[in-house]
Amino acid sequence: MKSIRIHTYNDKPVAEQIPTPAVAKDQVLVQVQATALNPLDALVVSGVAAQFFAISLPLTLGTDFAGVIEKVGSEVSQWRVGDRIIACADASTCGGLAEFAAVPASACVALPQSMSAIEGAAIPIAALTAWHSLFSSARLKAGETVLIHAGAGGVGTFAVQFAKKAGARVIATASGDGLELARRLGADEVLDYTSVDFTSVVHNVDVVLDLVGGETQQRSFEVLRKGGRLVSTAMPPDAHMAESCGVTASMFYAAQYASQLDKLVSSIVEQGVEVVIDRVVPFDAFDDAWERLVSGRARGKIIVQ
CATH class of the missing domain: 3.90.180.10 (Medium-chain alcohol dehydrogenases, catalytic domain)
Structure with a gap:
């Protein structure tokens, strides 16, 4: 074969x-x-x-x-x-x-x-990562604000929709044709990361979903409120920086949630997630x-x- x-x-x-x-x-x-x-x-x-x-x-x-x-x-x-x-x-x-x-x-x-x-x-991996990083790890709730980096990518397109349907205010970063895609999927605000410094316009968010890592992750600590939560799928966050900023930060792995794929697939169908x-x-x-x-x-x- x-x-x-x-x-x-x-x-x-x-x-x-x-x-x-x-x-x-x-x-x-x-x-x-x-x-x-x-x-x-x-x-x-x-x-x-x-x-x-x-x-x-x-x-x-x-x-x-x-x-x-x-x-x-x-x-x-x-x-x-x-x-x-x-x-x-x-x-x-x-x-x-x-x-x-x-x-x-x-x-x-x-x-x-x-x-x-x-x-x-x-x-499987993209949707499980999006759902459980937001709700099992970051504990995102209705009425909170979440910043999703790479909102037009494989995980990001699910994350934008899940967060919006859960009643959160969604800010996404993207570029090119990804800007309109993130808006269409429900993001309340979309930032072009190639031309806008997100730290200059985003402040006091409750949750950051970091799907990028590197400098983007490091600078994301600046936009969280005290007690905010950062969850990364890209690289382990700096524990010392998180402590100094008064926030929590964690790395997410989807593997432990694979047994819940059946429920998530059903939810995607029922909620009309694209x-x-x-x-x-x-x-x-x-x-x-x-x-x-x-x-x-x-x-x-x-x-x-």
Whole structure:
């Protein structure tokens, strides 16, 4: 079968033929229809992710995908052949960038009838990160103000909508056509980070969702009110700076919330949350998708079909 793999860290992912994976007793074999690219994939390729996950090489990339169950393991009772599912594979094994993927049955949730495989594949890590960083980590409440950096990206497009629907006032940073996208998704104020210093116009916010890291994160401490909360998905915040500013700051990892994907998918459907797709790229044009991912300019999710 076709797959996208790496054999050593820092090498460009390559397409190659490999055997269809065997199915363990607690797994299902999925005929993959769509796979989302995530910044996590770039961290896997660079070797950074190996500091947090026990990764064995060579590795087929892709944690978030959707498709149809082709085969079930002997101990699997919740799924049947032909079921449409969304899968969130473990980052240590991945496997979704292939024609078939074997994953634990517990890593799958039902793909709603109203949703395409492309939309379903776009949800797992990005939506889980957006939802739980805002509400489980930052404890954002109705009436509060949140500053979301990179509001037009894969996580940001979900975060803007989740925060707005929860009754928060949303300020987002973006650039180019991302400015109008963030406004359309519900942001009350959108700042062009290429021309506006956000610290000069944003003050006393309750929450900062940092999806960028670096200097952007460091300067974000200035705009929080005393007792405010900063949550970052990009890099560990400076604990000493947080203490000196009288705020709390934490790093967010989505993996611990994967078991709640089913509830989140249902909520996305019920609330009419838009799943924003940057582009859909054929499997044979994977290099184009990868180039778009590492550029950091995607508006929403990049999908390999």
